[in-house]
Amino acid sequence: MATLRLSRVTPWTALLPMALVAALGYLGAGLWTFYISLTGSRTFPSGHFIGLAQYHRLFDNERWMLSLHNLAAYGVLFVLACLVIGFLLAVFIDQNVKGEGVFRTIFLYPYAMSFVATGLVWQWLLTPGDGIDGTLRELGFQDVRFDWIVSQDVAIYTVVIATVWQMSGLVMALMLAGLRGVDPEIWKAARLDGIPAWRVYAQIILPLLWPTIATVLLLLATAVAKLYDAVVAMTQGGPGIASEVPAKFIMDHLFLRSNVGLASAGAIVLLVPVLALLAPYAYARSRKEAA
Amino acid sequence: MYGTRRALLCAWLCATAIAAHAGPRAEVIHWWTSGGESAAVKQVEQAYRDAGGTWVDTAIAGGDQSRAVTINRIIGGNPPTAAQFNTSKQFLDIIEEDLLNPVDDLARRDRWDEVLPAPIVDVIKVRGHWYAVPMNIHMQTWIWYSKAAFAKAGIAREPATMDELFADLDKLKAAGIIPLAHGGQAWQDILLFSMVLSNMGGRDLYLKVIRDRDQAAIRSAAFRKVLVAYKRLQAYVDPASPGRNWNDATALVIGGKAGMQIMGDWAKGEFIAAGQAPGRQFGCLPGLGGDSPYLIQGDVFVFPKTGDAGALRAQKLLASVVEQPGVQLAFNKLKGSVPVRLDADASQFDVCARKGMAILRDPKRPVGVAEVYLTPDQNGALQDVLTAYWNTNMPVERAQNSIASALRY
Numbered sequence: 001m002a003t004l005r006l007s008r009v010t011p012w013t014a015l016l017p018m019a020l021v022a023a024l025g026y027l028g029a030g031l032w033t034f035y036i037s038l039t040g041s042r043t044f045p046s047g048h049f050i051g052l053a054q055y056h057r058l059f060d061n062e063r064w065m066l067s068l069h070n071l072a073a074y075g076v077l078f079v080l081a082c083l084v085i086g087f088l089l090a091v092f093i094d095q096n097v098k099g100e101g102v103f104r105t106i107f108l109y110p111y112a113m114s115f116v117a118t119g120l121v122w123q124w125l126l127t128p129g130d131g132i133d134g135t136l137r138e139l140g141f142q143d144v145r146f147d148w149i150v151s152q153d154v155a156i157y158t159v160v161i162a163t164v165w166q167m168s169g170l171v172m173a174l175m176l177a178g179l180r181g182v183d184p185e186i187w188k189a190a191r192l193d194g195i196p197a198w199r200v201y202a203q204i205i206l207p208l209l210w211p212t213i214a215t216v217l218l219l220l221a222t223a224v225a226k227l228y229d230a231v232v233a234m235t236q237g238g239p240g241i242a243s244e245v246p247a248k249f250i251m252d253h254l255f256l257r258s259n260v261g262l263a264s265a266g267a268i269v270l271l272v273p274v275l276a277l278l279a280p281y282a283y284a285r286s287r288k289e290a291a
Numbered sequence: 292m293y294g295t296r297r298a299l300l301c302a303w304l305c306a307t308a309i310a311a312h313a314g315p316r317a318e319v320i321h322w323w324t325s326g327g328e329s330a331a332v333k334q335v336e337q338a339y340r341d342a343g344g345t346w347v348d349t350a351i352a353g354g355d356q357s358r359a360v361t362i363n364r365i366i367g368g369n370p371p372t373a374a375q376f377n378t379s380k381q382f383l384d385i386i387e388e389d390l391l392n393p394v395d396d397l398a399r400r401d402r403w404d405e406v407l408p409a410p411i412v413d414v415i416k417v418r419g420h421w422y423a424v425p426m427n428i429h430m431q432t433w434i435w436y437s438k439a440a441f442a443k444a445g446i447a448r449e450p451a452t453m454d455e456l457f458a459d460l461d462k463l464k465a466a467g468i469i470p471l472a473h474g475g476q477a478w479q480d481i482l483l484f485s486m487v488l489s490n491m492g493g494r495d496l497y498l499k500v501i502r503d504r505d506q507a508a509i510r511s512a513a514f515r516k517v518l519v520a521y522k523r524l525q526a527y528v529d530p531a532s533p534g535r536n537w538n539d540a541t542a543l544v545i546g547g548k549a550g551m552q553i554m555g556d557w558a559k560g561e562f563i564a565a566g567q568a569p570g571r572q573f574g575c576l577p578g579l580g581g582d583s584p585y586l587i588q589g590d591v592f593v594f595p596k597t598g599d600a601g602a603l604r605a606q607k608l609l610a611s612v613v614e615q616p617g618v619q620l621a622f623n624k625l626k627g628s629v630p631v632r633l634d635a636d637a638s639q640f641d642v643c644a645r646k647g648m649a650i651l652r653d654p655k656r657p658v659g660v661a662e663v664y665l666t667p668d669q670n671g672a673l674q675d676v677l678t679a680y681w682n683t684n685m686p687v688e689r690a691q692n693s694i695a696s697a698l699r700y
Contacts (some may be wrong), residue, residue, distance in 0.1 A: 042666070043362060043384035057700055062693060063675045129531050150475075150533040152683050239475055239533035240682030241675055255359040257668035258384060 037264035054265035067244045070156050075224040081164045082220055086171025094179045107169040119233025122162040155235055155243040163230050171216050178212035225274050246270050314343040315605030321375035322357035324350050327560050331625035338618045344608050365390055370595030372605050378414050378589040379662035386422050392594045393420040394610050406632045408651055410587055410659035423591035424610045427628035429555050430647050431660050432486035432586045434576035436551040437544045440468050451580045453491050460527045463550035472540040472549035475533035477678040484677050486553050487521045489584040502664040504698040518687050560627045575643035585656040672697035
């Protein structure tokens with residue numbers, strides 16, 4: 001009897017520290033942030049309740065609106081590009097190429113480096129007059145201009161390029177693991193039936209990889225929401241405010257601009273799409289487990 | 292073996308013992324980390340040691356980072372003895388939470404009311420109490436120009452009005468020189484704008500917009516003209532300007548590739564480091580015409596509240612050391628700024644600093660930069676609008692409206 005009770009209690013005891021951290025660190029901090037977002041807090045958190053005024057001010061702010069817009073454009077492009085490139089790289093390596101280990105390392109390497117450092121390298125590469133632009137002109141392409149990073153309309157895309165370079169290696173690694181898990185019998189059967197390889201990938205392998213893709217999507221989506229270091233290292237949100245993103249707005253107001261209330265309102269607004277994205281995923285998983 | 296160990300142990304114990312007896316111990320947080328700046332703060336450190344104190348240096352690179360650490364430590368109940376802030380509203384919230392020790396005794400003894408410029412007094416004196424010890428004064432909107440570039444473009448004398456400035460920029464452009472060296476970062480954009488607003492709109496419009504946040508003044512035709520002139524300057528900037536650091540822009544002027552730069556007096560250090568002398572290879576112009584407003588800011592030390600008697604003694608000692616005329620001279624000569632006291636000895640400074648010190652004594656000319664009057668987030672919101680206006684084809688009416696709403700909150 002006693003042993004039975006102990007065996008029932010043990011897993012809960014083991015889970016307790018994690019549960020406490022989750023409850024206090026995530027849930028508690030989330031609720032606290034929401035509370036602060038309803039106050040007129042400036043440098044210091046205060047209890048001066050002002051209702052939804054911070055949210056009103058937030059959505060009256062041109063930079064915040066542009067940040068949201070940038071994040072949406074960035075998110076779609078970044079996720080799609082990472083998925084496609086990561087998958088193609090994985091397929092390429094899956095062809096049993098020579099020196100597979102070398103390629104894998106090269107592709108995964110960007111992910112292993114701090115983006116603050118590599119972002120600076122990207123900034124140099126993209127500066128008009130130097131880097132890619134300068135090299136092209138030295139090679140004789142006098143009319144070629146590559147000045148995206150200083151251009152209002154496309155500066156945010158340079159951030160897409162650099163972060164895709166960084167993340168697609170990780171996507172490749174995950175996809176490759178998925179591909180390696182595919183039953184070789186499927187390939188044999190497909191070969192016997194004379195189905196071309198691309199159709200096997202598109203119609204058989206990809207659907208089989210769905211759980212891997214879901215994981216990748218989740219990772220990429222969180223990377224989108226917390227996009228900060230790449231922008232700081234490459235454009236500082238510029239030129240002007242052209243490549244601002246919500247996380248930078250929040251950080252700026254937390255520390256530089258001493259407006260904890262407005263920053264908290266921004267953080268809560270940023271939490272909403274993340275939850276909206278996570279909820280169906282969590283729901284689908286719970287259904288699956290119940291079934 | 293044992294001998295060395297015992298010697299080491301003794302060295303350690305004795306050192307600790309000496310430190311314990313070495314008088315007030317002050318931990319100072321600051322962000323003076325570049326070459327010239329750290330040399331300057333070493334002077335203060337040495338003076339504090341000479342006065343019998345122990346200086347514990349906590350230098351943190353980057354003003355934002357440094358201020359964040361200070362505020363976090365104050366909130367966390369483990370404040371430093373002293374911390375650097377800009378002469379601005381950055382520490383107003385800390386004063387209002389009653390977390391700073393005032394330095395009223397020192398202020399009374401040294402007659403700060405009389406010897407400090409008014410914009411500085413306005414920020415450090417709150418409800419009759421003095422909460423910060425000023426270190427220096429920076430003037431932020433000097434016009435630095437290359438004498439070689441001016442000669443090449445055929446410019447004989449310094450511009451005295453906005454129209455003359457534009458005419459000179461045109462001449463520089465015609466001579467194939469980048470007319471205006473500018474680093475396209477938000478803080479540099481607002482600095483350039485402040486120069487246009489103060490020189491073109493004059494003291495009245497400047498203070499109405501920046502200090503009083505007067506909606507009518509912001510929506511006036513005069514302010515619109517200022518915005519148009521500010522935007523007009525963009526035609527004189529080279530395409531690689533966005534994101535450029537201020538010192539890279541200064542390097543363009545030093546090399547004669549660009550005609551002029553509008554920047555604070557810290558740019559002078561770059562010229563001097565490159566072996567150029569003020570008045571010889573480069574010129575410094577504090578504004579257009581003889582009575583232009585002089586936009587100042589600087590650094591201060593604040594003293595977080597403490598009940599500890601030792602820390603309190605350390606704070607008192609540090610405050611008095613910092614204000615000694617000798618320390619002020621030594622610090623400011625290395626930092627590129629000028630002493631805070633209007634009665635400081637100007638003879639040891641270069642020609643640009645002497646010009647600035649003379650202007651400071653004229654009570655009609657010094658005004659604060661935007662950060663002196665605006666809270667950090669008002670200043671930030673203004674900065675966002677100005678940098679967007681500078682970089683896009685935003686119509687001037689919209690910029691005007693956006694500034695009005697940025698300064699409304």
